[in-house]
Amino acid sequence: MNIRNITDGISYVGVNDRTTHRFEALWPLPAGVSYNSYIVKGSSKTALIDGVEISECDKLLSNIREIAGTEAPDYLVINHMEPDHSGSIKVLRSFFPEMTIVGNAKTLEMVKGFYGIEDNLLKVADNDTIALGGLTLTFKLTPMVHWPETMMTYVNERNVLFSGDGFGCFGAINGGVIDNETDVEYYIPEMYRYYSNIVGKYGVFVQKALAKLKDLKIDYICSTHGPVWHDEVKRIGGIYDKLSRYEAETGVVIVYGSMYGNTEEMAEAIASRLAEKGIKNIRVHNASYSHLSYILSDIFRYKGLIIGAPTYSNTLYPPIESVMQAIKTRELKNRVVATFGSYTWAPQAVKRINSVLEEAKMLTPDMVSVEAKQAPSAKTLADCAALADSVASQLLS
Known part of the structure; x- marks a missing residue:
């Protein structure tokens, strides 16, 4: 189990998929892929950030219990509704019926459309916040990176950005979760491939998202695929900036x-x-x-x-x-x-x-x-x- 403490109050509880042959039934996964999920635990409330693909949900539940014990998350924050992340929503809701699902207006439309869930939802807009007790979630809407509902979540007190598919890459997590624990160069080509395959059409929207993030102090980028970026935050941001401007x-x-x-x-x-x-x-x-x-x-x-x-x-x-x-x-x-x-x-x-x-x-x-x-x-x-x-x-x- 790749459970890691990232920084005070924030843990990685994601899973690896080493058996799916093609991402979106299109793109080869010779090195697998990770579906990254995180727990943010304040003094009064706990938030689960993003889910996983449905076939890996048992592993996610096990990881959540390892961190939170019998305590249920108060919130499930959905940064991106693509089913490789949202596929676990119905299962998570069945295990945690009191958990509030958090998303923007377009997200919650998709929650209903994909999974038929209409109750215990919390709609958020750009720059809205949720206080967890000592830790605060701030929501940044980043539409079309690379679906219309995509957003990112920032923890003000820890300078941590949960970026959804932004800054992600193919390749399962090979033990080390944070970039300083692993071979970063192994993942860089897979970032180029991920961007060009999945996000490439939306360069203008990536640029808008980068502009929205430019004044944030970011010590960790926690995407939904690939390692957590810490030492390499500046480099990874630069790669995305360059790719989204179609520079080469x-x-x-x-x-x-x-x-x-x-x-x-x-x-x-x-x-x-x-x-x-x-x-x-x-x-x-x-x-x-x-x-x-x-x-x-x-x-x-x-x-x-x-x-x-x-x-x-x-x-x-x-x-x-x-x-x-x-x-x-x-x-x-x-x-x-x-x-x-x-x-x-x-x-x-x-x-x-x-x-x-x-x-x-x-x-x-x-x-x-x-x-x-x-x-x-x-x-x-x-x-x-x-x-x-x-x-x-x-x-x-």
Whole structure:
């Protein structure tokens, strides 16, 4: 049981899930995921902050009893209603029938809609407070990070922020709960992947949330997934700030599809030339093999984006079509882009890729496209080198 005292009056009572194969039935979980729940115990009242996924509810109940004994929580604060956190609400209410469920107006609508619960609810608004006796909960509404009801809860006296899915990451808790107890670098790539997969579309709302939090002194960030951030608070906040402004590191992601190796040959030529030009962070993804989760993570992390595909049934090769839709959905910005492709008789692939980029407002006057008819010729490969030169020049200037 990963029960930890975080600071005076605040404990971690979350659980690990090492068996669910895909988060939201979409995103791979090779290292599992944690569902984080917390207890805030004042001198007169106790609050449980967030629940867990329904299949892990027995573990949560056991952890609560380990901390609170036979005493029931007075409040259940719901920062986010997605069922990986709220799935346990009905079970918790059955064990603690007098426990008041706390949420904003949109939250309580969802409590009714998902679970049919309409009694013993407390509606809170932005900056409302609940006194627990020596500890005070202050609520900060942060809509669309990443559902419309999301909010965060701040404990004034301990400088602790319960951030819901904000600042979270994939990966189960491996013993250490607070960042200074564990290998932080293990979780950083999983934070990029979590953000790009789950939150990526909502950068403007993340920025609004960060603005709302900027005057708070925060010693601990307690999210609903991943470690509790303490030593790394500034770094983690910086990563979220950068990602939500669609800023990225110097590097290039090459995403391609290839049926018989012709488009792949172009991708390899581009990657080789980028390395010659001094680009070290190069990530190459064959979209038929790399999961979209990892492709998106790299696309959010690095500034250069080169996309290639063959024409398929007079349209775009399906794995790349999925990538393009995901990029468009997430409203990606501020990238140095280029495109390439191949065809046998109908030159559609590059045209289709560029059309999506135009819809996404990602085309630039400097963008280079290269297309091969049948197999790439020596001229085609020279054009691929020129494409790489253009991207490298823009990144390194």
